[in-house]
Amino acid sequence: MAKNIIEKIWESHVVHREEGKPDLLYIDLHLIHEVTSPQAFEGLRLAGRKVRRPDLCFATMDHNVPTKDIYTVNDPIAKKQMSTLEKNCAEFGIQLAGIGHPDQGIVHVIGPELGLTQPGKTIVCGDSHTSTHGAFGALAFGIGTSEVEHVLSTQTLWQNKPKTMEIRVNGKLGFGVTAKDIILAIIAKWGVGLGTGYIIEYTGEAIRNLSMEERMTICNMSIEAGAKAGLISPDEKTVEFLRGRRFAPKEEFDKAAEYWLSLASDPGCTYDKVLEIDASEIEPYVTWGTNPSMGTGISGRVPTVDDYESETDKQALRKALEYMGLEEGQPITSIEIQHVFIGSCTNSRLSDLRTAAQIVKGRKVAPGVRAIVVPGSYSVKKAAEEEGLDKIFIEAGFEWRNSGCSACLGMNEDIIPSGERCASTSNRNFEGRQGAGARTHLVSPAMAAAAAIEGRFVDVRNYLKQEQQA
Amino acid sequence: MEPINIVKSVITPLDRKNVDTDQIISKEFLKRIERTGFGKYLFYHWRYDENGNENPDFVLNKPEYKGSQILVAQDNFGCGSSREHAPWAILDYGFRVIIAPSFADIFHNNCFKNGILPVKLKEEEVDEILAKGLQKPYTVEVNLTEQTVTGEDGAVYHFNIDPYYKEMLLNGWDEIALTFKYEDKIKAYEEKRIVFK
Numbered sequence: 132m133a134k135n136i137i138e139k140i141w142e143s144h145v146v147h148r149e150e151g152k153p154d155l156l157y158i159d160l161h162l163i164h165e166v167t168s169p170q171a172f173e174g175l176r177l178a179g180r181k182v183r184r185p186d187l188c189f190a191t192m193d194h195n196v197p198t199k200d201i202y203t204v205n206d207p208i209a210k211k212q213m214s215t216l217e218k219n220c221a222e223f224g225i226q227l228a229g230i231g232h233p234d235q236g237i238v239h240v241i242g243p244e245l246g247l248t249q250p251g252k253t254i255v256c257g258d259s260h261t262s263t264h265g266a267f268g269a270l271a272f273g274i275g276t277s278e279v280e281h282v283l284s285t286q287t288l289w290q291n292k293p294k295t296m297e298i299r300v301n302g303k304l305g306f307g308v309t310a311k312d313i314i315l316a317i318i319a320k321w322g323v324g325l326g327t328g329y330i331i332e333y334t335g336e337a338i339r340n341l342s343m344e345e346r347m348t349i350c351n352m353s354i355e356a357g358a359k360a361g362l363i364s365p366d367e368k369t370v371e372f373l374r375g376r377r378f379a380p381k382e383e384f385d386k387a388a389e390y391w392l393s394l395a396s397d398p399g400c401t402y403d404k405v406l407e408i409d410a411s412e413i414e415p416y417v418t419w420g421t422n423p424s425m426g427t428g429i430s431g432r433v434p435t436v437d438d439y440e441s442e443t444d445k446q447a448l449r450k451a452l453e454y455m456g457l458e459e460g461q462p463i464t465s466i467e468i469q470h471v472f473i474g475s476c477t478n479s480r481l482s483d484l485r486t487a488a489q490i491v492k493g494r495k496v497a498p499g500v501r502a503i504v505v506p507g508s509y510s511v512k513k514a515a516e517e518e519g520l521d522k523i524f525i526e527a528g529f530e531w532r533n534s535g536c537s538a539c540l541g542m543n544e545d546i547i548p549s550g551e552r553c554a555s556t557s558n559r560n561f562e563g564r565q566g567a568g569a570r571t572h573l574v575s576p577a578m579a580a581a582a583a584i585e586g587r588f589v590d591v592r593n594y595l596k597q598e599q600q601a
Numbered sequence: 602m603e604p605i606n607i608v609k610s611v612i613t614p615l616d617r618k619n620v621d622t623d624q625i626i627s628k629e630f631l632k633r634i635e636r637t638g639f640g641k642y643l644f645y646h647w648r649y650d651e652n653g654n655e656n657p658d659f660v661l662n663k664p665e666y667k668g669s670q671i672l673v674a675q676d677n678f679g680c681g682s683s684r685e686h687a688p689w690a691i692l693d694y695g696f697r698v699i700i701a702p703s704f705a706d707i708f709h710n711n712c713f714k715n716g717i718l719p720v721k722l723k724e725e726e727v728d729e730i731l732a733k734g735l736q737k738p739y740t741v742e743v744n745l746t747e748q749t750v751t752g753e754d755g756a757v758y759h760f761n762i763d764p765y766y767k768e769m770l771l772n773g774w775d776e777i778a779l780t781f782k783y784e785d786k787i788k789a790y791e792e793k794r795i796v797f798k
């Protein structure tokens with residue numbers, strides 16, 4: 132019978148199945164960071180338990196790390212959290228890429244970079260954006276700290292099988308439109324609860340045409356669509372991305388590649404639900420509200436209360452606009468910004484930085500705008516510097532930082548002040564996400580770069596056209 | 602984890618959709634390495650103004666809901682990050698039950714690991730309970746064994762719950778200890794697991 136990739140991976144990881152219970156699933160890779168792990172390790176110690184498979188764990192520090200001077204952690208509580216991870220990894224024998232380590236970076240950037248992320252694996256991390264790894268055809272999902280503890284001690288998890296959903300992105304993307312715009316358009320179209328209880332497979336021509344880095348951007352935001360996980364069937368691009376990576380198979384690479392490709396969804400397989408969207412309809416997107424579904428194309432406007440039917444929705448709009456300091460019906464291009472953040476596990480890989488650099492090259496950041504670039508990992512930073520991207524950004528007036536989560540959630544010092552507005556390439560525009568009172572607009576790296584130059588949102592396609600004509 | 606079966610208290614009506622984990626526990630409080638002590642930071646930026654003064658309009662600050670153990674909210678409660686600090690804060694504040702039409706997946710899972718009962722009711726039913734609770738303090742009794750919510754006015758609502766998680770909550774089981782019973786199966790799986798060199 133034709134099977135989809137979700138069913139194939141799930142079935143091949145069932146350790147135990149019993150009526151009336153969730154399945155006990157084996158976990159192939161457990162990624163760890165400093166914020167969601169300390170209580171799990173403490174739990175192990177209190178119960179006198181061991182880490183069952185330290186060889187299947189990999190840890191890094193990303194959420195708290197300073198991005199200016201990486202060795203100066205001013206916050207003593209953050210410092211303690213980081214030194215706790217060091218101690219825990221040493222005590223339990225887990226590989227750690229800590230501050231200053233060449234493998235350090237945002238956990239979802241380094242997994243693929245190191246070749247730890249592979250098709251067919253079950254991958255977990257105490258972090259909701261673990262869905263990023265689904266771009267490789269892995270079943271990857273975020274878990275809470277109690278589950279982190281469970282995986283540490285048993286290398287398994289009890290999981291109810293979610294329903295499966297196909298989101299088919301048909302046709303070709305328009306000029307200047309990116310993966311970020313696809314996923315923002317999907318969430319705006321069907322809402323932040325669209326994937327609750329489901330694992331999503333993204334399919335269709337537009338998805339097949341994306342690079343691996345772009346596929347990661349899509350899968351990354353599956354959680355913003357409420358899904359447990361999001362993935363894309365592996366193909367030749369997946370195989371080529373992994374070839375030669377440090378933790379990818381070596382002698383048996385060809386055998387592995389054959390197996391990976393066999394995991395792709397079979398022709399004629401079915402899903403519990405199918406949604407379709409036409410890529411050619413998608414514009415560069417900007418969010419105007421306080422959840423990722425509150426967004427529209429660059430030619431659009433902030434909605435009005437009359438656009439909604441239910442009182443709850445009207446009320447939600449009023450609250451969002453009050454927080455965001457926007458008027459009903461305001462054109463998106465009239466929104467002025469004071470900050471630009473290019474970074475986060477959604478959009479901080481080399482290709483993202485290249486796209487942004489192409490736009491800012493030879494231009495200057497608008498007066499009154501503070502713009503920062505935070506590469507996703509130490510190795511992205513190094514590669515970008517080898518290409519001279521750092522110079523392009525610095526000459527344009529951007530700050531060039533060290534890798535980490537940074538202003539995506541503002542746990543370190545990179546915070547957006549209250550009442551100020553930020554064009555951000557990250558994934559969440561919740562109230563207070565980038566700092567108490569901070570106003571976040573989610574966009575692609577290209578749109579963020581153009582906003583930095585203009586001081587307000589503009590259609591990046593006009594920029595790119597000029598470029599082409601020049 | 603504390604077993605849970607019957608919880609009776611006045612409800613706290615939080616009439617909002619998509620309450621995300623950043624609101625439940627803001628990032629500045631995630632640096633602690635303990636599981637306890639998060640209650641005072643629950644909904645911090647809604648509860649307090651910039652100067653740390655209580656916002657009298659926010660439902661948690663209203664005297665009539667003090668001591669409540671049952672939080673009632675709208676759709677997609679707990680969306681956003683996987684931080685278990687969110688249920689830790691909710692539990693530490695004193696809530697044992699959350700009633701909503703739907704919950705985000707990771708948050709929902711996290712509740713079961715911490716002895717919090719997430720009750721899914723139909724949207725109309727939640728609207729009704731919220732309306733009553735907003736009008737004047739409204740007490741309900743939640744009974745996990747019976748899978749019912751019974752209002753002080755006699756209204757009865759039934760809910761469904763996964764039998765596995767129901768058992769866990771009723772008994773306060775340690776899931777890891779349960780899983781250790783399957784050690785042989787885990788070993789057997791590891792022997793046949795697909796690994797490429």
Ligand code: SF4
Nearest residue numbers: 260475476536539540
């Ligand atoms: S970059 Fe942002 S979303 Fe990604 S892991 Fe870090 S904090 Fe989470």
